[in-house]
Amino acid sequence: MKNKTVKLAFMKSLPVLAGYIVLGIGFGILLSKAGYGPLWAFAMSVLIYGGSMQYVGVDLISGGVSILMTAVTTIMVNARHLFYSISMLRVYKDSGKYKPYLIFSLTDETYSLLCDGKTPEGAEPEKYRFLVSLFNHSYWIIGGVIGNILGSVLPFSSRGIEFSMTALFISAFVEQWITMKDHIPAISGIACTLISLLIFGPENFLIPAMLLITLTLSLLRGRLDGKEEMK
Amino acid sequence: MTSPVHTAALIAVMAIGSMLLRFLPFLVFRKKTPPFIAYLGKVLPSAIIGMLIVYCLRETNVTAMPFGLPELIATGIVVLLQIWKRKTILSIIAGTAAYMLLLQVVF
Numbered sequence: 001m002k003n004k005t006v007k008l009a010f011m012k013s014l015p016v017l018a019g020y021i022v023l024g025i026g027f028g029i030l031l032s033k034a035g036y037g038p039l040w041a042f043a044m045s046v047l048i049y050g051g052s053m054q055y056v057g058v059d060l061i062s063g064g065v066s067i068l069m070t071a072v073t074t075i076m077v078n079a080r081h082l083f084y085s086i087s088m089l090r091v092y093k094d095s096g097k098y099k100p101y102l103i104f105s106l107t108d109e110t111y112s113l114l115c116d117g118k119t120p121e122g123a124e125p126e127k128y129r130f131l132v133s134l135f136n137h138s139y140w141i142i143g144g145v146i147g148n149i150l151g152s153v154l155p156f157s158s159r160g161i162e163f164s165m166t167a168l169f170i171s172a173f174v175e176q177w178i179t180m181k182d183h184i185p186a187i188s189g190i191a192c193t194l195i196s197l198l199i200f201g202p203e204n205f206l207i208p209a210m211l212l213i214t215l216t217l218s219l220l221r222g223r224l225d226g227k228e229e230m231k
Numbered sequence: 232m233t234s235p236v237h238t239a240a241l242i243a244v245m246a247i248g249s250m251l252l253r254f255l256p257f258l259v260f261r262k263k264t265p266p267f268i269a270y271l272g273k274v275l276p277s278a279i280i281g282m283l284i285v286y287c288l289r290e291t292n293v294t295a296m297p298f299g300l301p302e303l304i305a306t307g308i309v310v311l312l313q314i315w316k317r318k319t320i321l322s323i324i325a326g327t328a329a330y331m332l333l334l335q336v337v338f
Contacts, residue, residue, distance in 0.1 A: 189281025
């Protein structure tokens, strides 16, 4: 029974494997170019565990900015995690001893795998979610350390491979579209973010987008609440 | 290059800041989740995934060559494959391979 949960969790985590190794390597290379060795890569990937945050983090540590500046940047870059946690309140409610780690390791990618709240038949749900999170985290750490050690001696051009993460989100979006009855939340997410991107540009649009999404969904509450059930 | 102590301090700040954001909703709504927050929790997943797609494609330039065509084609491949086969890994591998090919060979 236990082995089945491990196997199912591993299968679920596979789409993240390639993407995390590659993005992790990208981070490791960047960090080594800034003059920091594998121990730093390891520490950052274990403790911070967030893609865009760590890429920005390379600039922060190599630039030697202040603690306050770092704190503000962290909150700006990672504010979307508030959203993930709010929508996982119910799913992670009864996770017991796994709960702290599940919350800690809730990245974009892990969120996209687990946010529907579904677990496959025959898996122990809490353990399954824990293992999916743990596998993803380990891919990320391995990628970061490998990239840092290898530096920039990749044998082939990996240009464009970052699309694997985009593809993961697109397929998650399509899956949700197929299984959800009401498509208004999905459309609001794309529309609000696009509007915000057009107004604020690619550097600063994420927080306005989140506010706009929250506002839109609040206004639509009368229409959507109670109707939408995740199957 | 800054001192290792300062670097370690900055990493700690980033780690604690990220953790705080992830834990905050769980700490604030520990006892009871207000109906409005529960409602948001239900409708947010599809909205956020939509947001993340736009976020990933934010640097796409549609006003100059190749006019975002590699992104558009690769996205189309992922969408169609996912509808047709519903195998996430297949959609990702095919979409990414197509994108790399378009970027490195075609455009």
